[in-house]
Amino acid sequence: MIDWDDIRYFLAVARGGSVRAAAKNLGVNHATVLRRIAQLEERLGALMFEKLPAGYRLTAAGEEVLELAKQMEASSLKLETRVLGRDQSVRGLLRVTLAPPLATHLLMPDLADFAGLHPDIEMEILSSGELANLTNREADVAIRVVYDRKTLPLNLHGLKGPEVFGGVYMSRDRLAAWRAGAPDPVRWIVISIHGIPDWATEGEVRATGVPFRTTDAETQLVAVRQGLGITTLPCFIGDTDPVLVRVPGTNLHMYGTLWLLTQGETRKTKRVRLFTEFASRRLAAYAPLFAGQSVSRD
Numbered sequence: 001m002i003d004w005d006d007i008r009y010f011l012a013v014a015r016g017g018s019v020r021a022a023a024k025n026l027g028v029n030h031a032t033v034l035r036r037i038a039q040l041e042e043r044l045g046a047l048m049f050e051k052l053p054a055g056y057r058l059t060a061a062g063e064e065v066l067e068l069a070k071q072m073e074a075s076s077l078k079l080e081t082r083v084l085g086r087d088q089s090v091r092g093l094l095r096v097t098l099a100p101p102l103a104t105h106l107l108m109p110d111l112a113d114f115a116g117l118h119p120d121i122e123m124e125i126l127s128s129g130e131l132a133n134l135t136n137r138e139a140d141v142a143i144r145v146v147y148d149r150k151t152l153p154l155n156l157h158g159l160k161g162p163e164v165f166g167g168v169y170m171s172r173d174r175l176a177a178w179r180a181g182a183p184d185p186v187r188w189i190v191i192s193i194h195g196i197p198d199w200a201t202e203g204e205v206r207a208t209g210v211p212f213r214t215t216d217a218e219t220q221l222v223a224v225r226q227g228l229g230i231t232t233l234p235c236f237i238g239d240t241d242p243v244l245v246r247v248p249g250t251n252l253h254m255y256g257t258l259w260l261l262t263q264g265e266t267r268k269t270k271r272v273r274l275f276t277e278f279a280s281r282r283l284a285a286y287a288p289l290f291a292g293q294s295v296s297r298d
Helices: 004-016 019-026 030-044 060-086 100-117 172-179 217-225 264-268 270-285
Strands: 049-052 055-058 092-098 121-127 141-146 156-171 187-191 212-214 229-234 244-246 253-263
Touching (some): 004 019, 004 055, 019 030, 092 100, 100 270, 141 270, 156 270, 172 244, 187 217, 212 217, 217 229
Parallel strands (some): 092 121, 092 141, 187 212, 187 229
Antiparallel strands (some): 049 055, 156 229
16 A cells, blocks of 8 residues: 655655755655655555656656656645644544643643633543654644654654753651651662663762662652652652652753644644644743742752
8 A cells, every 4th residue: 555655755856856855845854755765666666766967857657656646645635625624613632642740740730721711622631651653643742751852753743842850859757857867778769660860869868778669650759758768750740749858969950851742734723733832831831840940949
């Protein structure tokens, strides 16, 4: 089965006369265009282009494919126009995926505000640590912390948000007991798959006991609030919890940057545009909290 995306790349090269021009027009890199053309040629069993000093010229097979590709493009645009025209009402299903801590510890009041503003939008919150596949429509919008922008798929459209920092925390009572010379060991509380980051091992309080391991962020938070020891948390969680305090002598560390991600034509629907604009404003207002600047320390 022919992939429409491969046809788009084929048309871009045919019209631009070169891979470089196609890559620039599509907003992707040179290698992606070459890979897509090679994929199409493999599926059709024929070469689409001849590479000449002046650029790329269609082969006889390529000329035949070009006419069919133009018909496919026209049909696709016609379908897209019809569907999007019907989808500009502020109603319908909106799937938003984000990490559980963002949903439960910060953004749920904002999500509730948006739902209140648009009661005909059926919201589905996919609270998961896994990145839903936007291309396959598993979600319409993703709110994710991204450490390196280059890791974002090229087909995703992104709105950049605030930088997110984390720190080292323990309960206020546990810190007071440690300062008073309590003999109980201070444990590192870690999510098993992550371990203890190198940046978090400095500070006034030294762990003396064996680690206390959890499998999820909620259990980790309950454990540190219970006074089991010290752990790393995003500042938007640690700084807003009255039971917790930053471990003296430790520094903050940047986890990454928040991005609002959408894909293809989905981002043009009115409910997606309304949500991304709304969420972008709310996230920007939280920038000091994400950076660990909004709470005075003891």
